Amino acid sequence: MLAAGPLPERRMIRTYEPENQVAARFEISTGGLLGSETAGVDVMGDGRVVPFRGGIVRRELEPGGTQTAYDAVKKALK
Numbered sequence: 001m002l003a004a005g006p007l008p009e010r011r012m013i014r015t016y017e018p019e020n021q022v023a024a025r026f027e028i029s030t031g032g033l034l035g036s037e038t039a040g041v042d043v044m045g046d047g048r049v050v051p052f053r054g055g056i057v058r059r060e061l062e063p064g065g066t067q068t069a070y071d072a073v074k075k076a077l078k
Helices: 069-076
Strands: 022-029 038-044 049-053
Touching: 038 069, 049 069
Parallel strands: none
Antiparallel strands: 022 038, 038 049
16 A cells, blocks of 8 residues: 555546555666667556556566565565
8 A cells, every 4th residue: 555545536537446546656667779788667656566568569477476566576586
Protein backbone atom coordinates (compact mmCIF):
# COMPACT_ATOMS: atom_id res chain seq x y z
CA MET A 1 0.00 0.00 0.00
CA LEU A 2 1.21 3.51 -0.70
CA ALA A 3 2.15 5.63 2.32
CA ALA A 4 -0.49 8.22 1.40
CA GLY A 5 -3.07 5.54 0.58
CA PRO A 6 -4.51 4.63 -2.80
CA LEU A 7 -4.73 7.22 -5.55
CA PRO A 8 -8.14 8.76 -6.22
CA GLU A 9 -10.04 8.02 -9.40
CA ARG A 10 -9.10 10.44 -12.23
CA ARG A 11 -11.41 11.66 -14.97
CA MET A 12 -10.25 13.14 -18.23
CA ILE A 13 -11.75 11.85 -21.46
CA ARG A 14 -12.44 8.61 -19.60
CA THR A 15 -12.23 7.46 -15.98
CA TYR A 16 -8.96 5.99 -14.69
CA GLU A 17 -9.33 3.79 -11.63
CA PRO A 18 -6.41 3.62 -9.13
CA GLU A 19 -5.38 0.15 -10.36
CA ASN A 20 -4.82 1.64 -13.84
CA GLN A 21 -2.69 4.59 -12.69
CA VAL A 22 1.09 4.49 -12.18
CA ALA A 23 1.94 6.24 -8.90
CA ALA A 24 5.71 5.68 -9.18
CA ARG A 25 8.15 4.04 -11.57
CA PHE A 26 11.64 2.67 -10.96
CA GLU A 27 13.47 1.88 -14.19
CA ILE A 28 16.99 0.53 -14.80
CA SER A 29 18.73 0.62 -18.17
CA THR A 30 22.01 -1.08 -19.07
CA GLY A 31 22.85 1.98 -21.19
CA GLY A 32 23.71 2.55 -24.81
CA LEU A 33 21.40 3.27 -27.70
CA LEU A 34 21.60 -0.12 -29.37
CA GLY A 35 21.37 -3.42 -27.57
CA SER A 36 20.57 -2.00 -24.15
CA GLU A 37 18.16 -3.71 -21.79
CA THR A 38 15.59 -1.85 -19.72
CA ALA A 39 13.47 -3.21 -16.88
CA GLY A 40 11.84 -1.89 -13.74
CA VAL A 41 8.77 -1.80 -11.54
CA ASP A 42 5.63 0.31 -11.57
CA VAL A 43 3.90 1.03 -8.27
CA MET A 44 0.25 1.22 -9.22
CA GLY A 45 -2.31 3.53 -7.63
CA ASP A 46 -3.79 0.65 -5.66
CA GLY A 47 -0.38 -0.27 -4.17
CA ARG A 48 0.49 -3.24 -6.41
CA VAL A 49 4.10 -3.55 -7.60
CA VAL A 50 4.23 -4.63 -11.26
CA PRO A 51 7.59 -5.64 -12.82
CA PHE A 52 8.14 -4.84 -16.51
CA ARG A 53 10.72 -5.20 -19.25
CA GLY A 54 11.31 -2.76 -22.10
CA GLY A 55 11.56 0.99 -22.48
CA ILE A 56 9.06 2.42 -24.93
CA VAL A 57 7.16 -0.84 -25.34
CA ARG A 58 6.74 -2.40 -21.91
CA ARG A 59 5.89 -6.05 -21.26
CA GLU A 60 4.69 -7.07 -17.83
CA LEU A 61 6.90 -9.72 -16.24
CA GLU A 62 5.45 -12.69 -14.38
CA PRO A 63 7.57 -13.59 -11.33
CA GLY A 64 7.81 -17.37 -11.07
CA GLY A 65 7.53 -19.52 -7.97
CA THR A 66 8.92 -17.66 -4.96
CA GLN A 67 10.32 -14.78 -7.05
CA THR A 68 9.48 -11.23 -6.09
CA ALA A 69 8.86 -8.44 -8.61
CA TYR A 70 12.43 -7.30 -7.98
CA ASP A 71 13.82 -10.79 -8.66
CA ALA A 72 12.00 -10.76 -12.02
CA VAL A 73 13.61 -7.41 -12.92
CA LYS A 74 17.06 -8.70 -11.93
CA LYS A 75 16.58 -11.81 -14.07
CA ALA A 76 15.41 -9.70 -17.05
CA LEU A 77 18.59 -7.60 -16.92
CA LYS A 78 21.02 -10.58 -16.90
